[in-house]
Amino acid sequence: MRPALSLLAIALAAGLAATAAAAQSLSPMTNSGTTPSDVKGFRLLVGNPYKQKMVFVVVPMDPRFEIAAEDAMVNFPELTMAPGMSRQVIVTFRIDAQHKERTIGVCVWPKQVDGPILPRVCGRYTGKRLVAGG
């Protein structure tokens, strides 16, 4: 195998190993889809990459992740998860009748932080209204 190819294979294998040891915190990080109504929902997978049981909060935000989004909710705003485990949540949000689409952010972070870093993982999701004749 050529050296460059070997390096890539090793790097990919390392990525696989990292995946097994630490599940993702939020997946997917972007998505978009249509809705025939004024409400759009997305299924997201929240994972616990830490070595201990953790409580996470899941918050719908604006697309810049600065303030909480209005007319948006998540079915499990708090999740208690064992290490390495993942859990599915559903986020739903309303699309104003005046607009064809709406993008929201969703952020996940630990409820209690023991240390100087608040690690936050955020994604961005777009719902588009199906408009008759359009």
Next chain:
Amino acid sequence: MWPLSLVLLVLMSTPALACALALDVGGVLRASPGGDRVGSDEANGRAATFIVSNALLAGDFRITVARPVIVDAPAGFDRSAPTYVSYTASGLLSSYGSGGYVDHQTSFDVTGLLSALSVIMTLNNRFTSGASGIFPGHYATTTTVTCAPL
């Protein structure tokens, strides 16, 4: 060793991977000898380190580091005192940094397949005495670090 094609096939068949932020070492704040500031890079202080990983198939992403917020301080301390953050980050093929202490939010983009495998970050916090001066007691800061798609 698995052929590369098999490794790629396994990767493709796993659920869409995304960003994970895992704290490795929590930081410790200490007062400066002159008593005019508190920081994690003072003597006996400790920087925080954490790992951003598993972004292999999530595409390019942005790491944003906010200005620290003083979340605990002795009574009477001016919590609006100026705060600063400094960080370095190392990926497989790239390195990033704040270029010293800054008093505002900064970010860097992690792009490319190999760069996104994992990024190790080391972060220091610092704040100065503000109007009230530094009192003896317990201080704590929180810096929000966000991993998000571009």
